[in-house]
Structures are given as structure tokens and as C-alpha cells.
Amino acid sequence: MPNALVDLIAEKLRTDLLSVFDNPAYRPPVLPTVALDIMGVAERDDADVDEIVQLLERDQMLAGSVLRLVSSPIYAGRAPIRSLKAAVLRLGVRVIRDVVFEAAIARGVFQVNEYTDTIALVARHSTVTAYITRIVCRRASIDADLAFICGLLHDVGFAGLLLAVKHVEGSSAPSLTVLWPHVDELHERASLLLVERWGLPRDVVEVVGHHHHLHTGPMARVAAAVRLADHLTQYFDCSVRGPKVDGERLPGDTIPAFDLETAAAELGLDDAAVKHVLTEAERTLPDIALL
Numbered sequence: 113m114p115n116a117l118v119d120l121i122a123e124k125l126r127t128d129l130l131s132v133f134d135n136p137a138y139r140p141p142v143l144p145t146v147a148l149d150i151m152g153v154a155e156r157d158d159a160d161v162d163e164i165v166q167l168l169e170r171d172q173m174l175a176g177s178v179l180r181l182v183s184s185p186i187y188a189g190r191a192p193i194r195s196l197k198a199a200v201l202r203l204g205v206r207v208i209r210d211v212v213f214e215a216a217i218a219r220g221v222f223q224v225n226e227y228t229d230t231i232a233l234v235a236r237h238s239t240v241t242a243y244i245t246r247i248v249c250r251r252a253s254i255d256a257d258l259a260f261i262c263g264l265l266h267d268v269g270f271a272g273l274l275l276a277v278k279h280v281e282g283s284s285a286p287s288l289t290v291l292w293p294h295v296d297e298l299h300e301r302a303s304l305l306l307v308e309r310w311g312l313p314r315d316v317v318e319v320v321g322h323h324h325h326l327h328t329g330p331m332a333r334v335a336a337a338v339r340l341a342d343h344l345t346q347y348f349d350c351s352v353r354g355p356k357v358d359g360e361r362l363p364g365d366t367i368p369a370f371d372l373e374t375a376a377a378e379l380g381l382d383d384a385a386v387k388h389v390l391t392e393a394e395r396t397l398p399d400i401a402l403l
């Protein structure tokens with residue numbers, strides 16, 4: 113195909129992709145209502161164990177995934193967890209909320225039928241970013257209530273955009289190779305639109321929606337933790353990559369070196385501390401791989 117034509121199609125896609133989010137026919141990736149309800153309950157100080165269990169039992173498939181996750185070595189430790197109630201009692205409401213989100217996006221949001229291998233890479237990258245964010249927060253002493261969820265959802269825009277492609281009028285399933293640079297460029301904005309549409313807390317919208325930008329304000333350290341974790345995924349071969357061209361996957365989701373240095377400085381982490389994060393992540397990742 114001549115380059116000018118490729119450029120024209122790409123430009124049309126670029127302008128149309130985001131407007132698709134406003135098209136009533138477009139069905140954005142769905143976050144199960146149970147996940148949103150649990151988010152609400154977890155914010156309350158008087159959150160009650162039975163209330164959480166009852167909420168989870170409304171969605172048996174999700175409950176099954178949550179039980180499988182909390183039974184993995186990363187959560188269960190030596191003593192197995194055999195029931196949802198035991199899980200909530202042992203891990204606490206907020207960790208359970210994080211696990212529910214992990215199960216919910218793995219089951220629903222990243223189940224896009226198009227471009228499956230690229231979506232699988234984004235899903236893996238998101239999970240690994242979330243777990244490394246948790247480690248970074250511990251090392252930087254950040255009380256990071258919503259950090260795991262920010263890590264988990266930061267690149268959800270890739271899924272939203274790839275799902276949107278088939279709704280772009282006049283386009284017939286374009287090759288992802290043509291599309292990729294635009295999807296990559298727009299994914300941050302798409303992540304913002306999705307988490308806003310889901311009605312997630314303002315802090316999550318702030319971090320997820322601007323995860324390739326430097327932050328000031330109360331969420332600056334959480335944003336820095338997500339950015340550092342996002343970058344560290346590459347050491348575990350879990351970066352976001354596009355389709356293969358001549359046997360190599362196209363790069364994506366890149367973070368400039370300057371941003372990384374700024375993030376590490378914001379967190380007060382020197383090279384040795386970052387190395388510790390990597391060592392801990394290395395220890396934990398085999399368990400994540402079992403999830």
C-alpha cells in the first residue's frame with residue numbers, strides 16, 4: 113500500500129478512535145458491578161466482612177477467581193485459604209478489593225477478541241506493573257491504598273482502543289501494524305476515559321489518566337511508583353509490545369529516562385533501593401506467574 117494512503121487511513125483512525133468512546137453503539141470494556149460495589153464498601157471505615165462476602169457471592173464466577181487468586185502462594189503463605197470469609201478476614205478489605213479488581217479485569221476487560229496476542233501482552237504487563245507498584249510503595253514507605261489498582265488499570269486504554277477499532281466507521285479491521293503508533297499515542301487518554309466512565313475515585317482517574325506525565329499534588333508519589341513499576345516490567349520481559357514486523361515486536365508504552373530519574377527521586381529511591389525492588393519482584397514473580 114502506498115505510504116500516503118497508509119498515512120491517510122492512519123490519520124482517519126487516529127481522529128476517529130477517541131470519538132468512538134462517545135458513540136452509543138460502542139460498548140466499552142465492562143468492569144463487573146461487584147468490583148465497583150466493593151470499591152465503594154472498602155472506602156468506608158465500617159466495612160463489614162459479611163457484607164463483602166455477600167457482594168462477592170452475587171457473582172459466582174468472580175468469586176471463584178478471587179478464591180483461586182487468594183489461594184496462590186503470593187497471598188496464602190503457608191496456610192491455605194479455603195473460603196471467601198477466611199480470605200477477607202486474613203487479608204483485609206482493601207487487599208480483597210485489589211484482588212477483586214485483578215480478577216475482574218483479567219476476566220472481563222482484557223477479553224478482547226481482536227488482536228489477542230497483543231492484548232495478552234498488555235494484560236500481563238498490567239498485572240506485573242500492579243505487583244511491582246505494591247513492592248515500590250513498600251520500599252518508599254507510601255501508604256498506597258489505591259496504588260495497586262492504579263498499576264493494574266494504567267494501560268487499560270490499549271484494550272479500550274483495540275476494542276474500539278471495529279466501531280470506527282468505514283474501516284475494515286485495519287492491520288495492527290498501521291494502527292499501533294496511534295493506539296500507543298492515544299492509550300493514556302483512552303485509559304482516562306475508561307476509568308472516568310467506570311466512575312472510579314478521582315485519585316485513580318488522576319494517576320491512570322496521566323500516567324505518562326509527571327505529577328504534582330497528593331498523588332504524585334503514587335504516580336511515581338506506578339511509573340517506576342511500569343518501567344521495571346521490562347526486566348521481566350513484560351513490557352507492552354505491538355505486533356511483529358520482520359520478526360520483532362514494535363515498541364510501545366515507552367517512558368523517557370528523564371521521567372524515570374524524576375520518579376526515583378520523588379520516591380527517594382537510589383540505585384541500590386531500585387535493585388532491592390527488582391530482587392523482591394524476582395522472588396515474587398514466579399508466584400504471580402501461577403495466578
Ligand SMILES: [Fe+2]
Nearest residue numbers: 266267342365
Ligand atoms: Fe505501562
Ligand SMILES: [Fe+2]
Nearest residue numbers: 266267323365
Ligand atoms: Fe502507558
